[in-house]
Amino acid sequence: MPQFVRLKFLLAGTALTGLLYLSGCNQSGEINTTVDAETANASFERYKERFLDSLWYYNPEWASNQGYHRYDSVLVIPTAARRRGDIKALVRRGKELATFKPTDLSVNNQTDWRLLQNYVQAGRWQLDTLRDWQWNPANYNLGSSVAEILNGRYWPLDRRLRAISNKISRSAEYYAAAEASIQEPTKEHTELAIRQNEGGLAVFGKALQDSIAKSGLTAREKEDFKNRIDNTRLSTEEYLRFLKTEVLPAGKFRNFRLGKALFDRKFYYDIQSSYTADQVYEKALQHRAELLRDMKTRATRLYPKYFPGKPLPSDSLATVKQMISRLSEQHATQAGFVAAVKAQIPQLVQFVNDKKLLTQDPTKPLVVRETPLYMRGSGAGASISAPGPYDKAANTYYNVEPLTGQPAAQAESYLREYNDYTLQILNIHEAIPGHYTQLVYANRSPSLIKSVFGNxxxxxxxxxxxxxxxxxxxxxxxxxxxxLMWDKWNMRVTLNTILDHEVHVNNISEQAAKALLLRDGFQEEAEATNKWRRATLSQVQLSSYFTGYTEIYDVREELKKTQGTNFDLKSFHETFLSFGSSPVKYIRTLMVKKS
Structure with missing residues (x-):
């Protein structure tokens, strides 16, 4: 399943020092043990505002990603001192949150309190236990943040360029700190860092130079900017040299696998599910068997239509495989893949409107584009880059990796995987009414916390x-x-969870993992190869699809049962989406209260 890349749970910086110990404290600094609900909620609302104000000051890249552009010119230098400050700040945040009793708050604010608490606890764990700042060199890439500012529409060009110029003025310090941070990285993340930083160099090429030339910057500003670009390119190239000639040849790599203890904890913080990692794994194994039964039934019915006069194979799995292979022959051309994606979007809009599945907003632009170079290499063929709640009018980009330049056999394998049937499902997932639609709704949520700390x-x-x-x-x-093809597609979601667990907990080999995807998932070789790469580069994220889907479907079926003839699908969708990107277990609580 293509990876969703919008959310960046970066850590709070030295941080939020301007925050006061708010609700529950009197002027003497003592904590009140009894407060009325109105006072408690009013205090917590003020606390949330100050929390976010300081959060953005110390996390400028995350702020930009959310559409808050006041600090676009600030570059955080990832030093050890900075990380120590982060931990101290997160400890303070935990103490501040403890001054509130969740039971004194409204149901909406209880959810926000828990989201903030999870952020604080997860942040500390990531810094002092997971420590991916140490073993993931791909965390460091200036090209990505600069491209987001350059491509934005929220400010006039000159102001955006001045922000970029100030940001990259410290590029040498940034990459020097990155080098100092890296200790015993994984080989896989090192190779990803090389590919993405090489792509990032393109950000500092002709497009940026042309923008500077046509801008209203003074001659001195343009000269300083060009010098800073040169220095940034040199700093990036030095980082690449460090990775290529020092890190890779040394061969001192840690295993990319997390192991059960770290995997379970990361699942707890990232997924925030009502289920444990082990429970989701067991549910996925059960769902795999259910999908296989349905696939066998449908393939058996279809077989005489596509193989007239031929007897059914004695092996029902062979019947499924032959049917999927035949249907996969219908696909776009290598050169026309991105265009085929674009062509389907209006059809999806029309269907959602005709069926009244939910109300869409035609004023929010969706732009299909080729995936930028600095984002390629993670194994995700398609993704969404959506604006945050502070910049709601900005474009949502549907990133599609083009197949031009790939060997013909590799491209053909990919196209068979994303054939005429599954390409439609891909576009539903990424665009309408999937990620794009959901994130438009999330930006309308009256709670910024639920949008910012999206699950x-x-x-x-x-x-x-x-x-x-x-x-x-x-x-x-x-x-x-x-x-049948959706069953196959949903099998990918199911196998994502199984693979994630098998890789990081059960130490499955690459050969065995690919065999699982090819056999049980009926996947093409290119897809299986890309999925293995993703499993080595990510942890827990592959489990998010099946977990979230299972919980959402469970909520819908529960409300259908309790509401009976009063249940309305459109109303369910719009109410569900109105709570932002909260964990499903909290949305369920909010919807049950509403009903």
Missing amino acids: GAMIEGWAVYAERVMLESGYGGNTDEIW
Whole structure:
């Protein structure tokens, strides 16, 4: 399943020192043990505002990603002193949150309190236990943050360029600190860092130079800017030299696998599910068997249509494989892949409107583009880059990695995986009514906390749920063909969870992992190779799709049962999405209260 790349849970910086110990404290500094609900909620609302104000000051890249551009010119230098300050700040945040009693707060504010608490606890754990700042060199890439500012629309060009110029003025310090931070990295993340920083160099090329030339910057500003670009390119190249000639040849790599203890804890913080990692793994194993049964039934019905006169294979799995292979022959051309994605978007908009699945907002732009070079290499063929709640009018980019330049056999394998059936499901997932639609709704949430601290499992789970609800509503004509290919697609979601657990907990080999994807997932070789790469570069994220989807579907079925004839699908969707990108377990609580 293509990776969603919008959310960046960066850590709070030295941070939030301007925050006061708020609700529950009197003027003498003592904590009040009894407060009325109105006072408690008012105090917590003020606290949230100050929390975010300081959060953005110390996390400028995350702020930019959320559409808060006041600090675009600030570059955080990832030094050891900075990390020590981060930990101290997170300890202070935990103490501040403890001054509130969640039971004194409204249900909405209780959810926000828990999201902030999870952020604080996860931040400390990431810094002092997971320590990926030490073993993941791909964390450091100036090209990405600069490109986001350059491509933005929130400020006039000159102001954006001045922000970039100030940001990159400390590029040498930034990459020197990055080098000092790296100790015993993984080989896989080192190779990713090389590829993405090489792509990042392109950000400081012709497009940026042309923008400077046509800008209203003074001659002195332009000269300083060009010198800073030269220095940034040199600093990036020095970082690349360090990775290529010192880190890689030394061969002192840690294993990319987390192990059970770290995997379980990361699952707890990242997914925020009502289920444990082990429970989700068991549910995925069960769902795999259910999907296989349905695939066998549908493939058996379709076989005489596509193989007239031929007897059914004695092995039902062979029947499924032959049917999927035949249907996969229908696909876009190598050169026309990105164009094929663009062509489908209006059809999805029309179907959602016709079926009244939810209300869409035509004023929010969706731009299909080729994935920028600095974002390539993670194994995700498609992704969404959406604006944050502070910049709601900005473009949402649907990033599609082009196939031009790939060997013909490799491209053909990829196109068979994203054939005429599954390409439609991909576009539902990434665009409408999947990620793009959900994130438009998230930006409307009255709670910035629920939008800012968005939960990846809810976001990915909604996109998977969107695929199912479109087919349930008749998209694709309710044929065995579209349902068989959705089964295959949903099997990918299911196997994502199984693979994630097998890789990081059970130490499955690359050969065995690919065999699992090819056999049980009926995947093409290119897809299996890309998925293995993703499993080595990410942890827990592959489990988010199935977990979120399962929980969302459970909530819907629960409310259908309790509301009976009063249940309305459109109302369910719009109410569910109105709570931002909260963990599904909290949305369930909010929706049960509403009903």
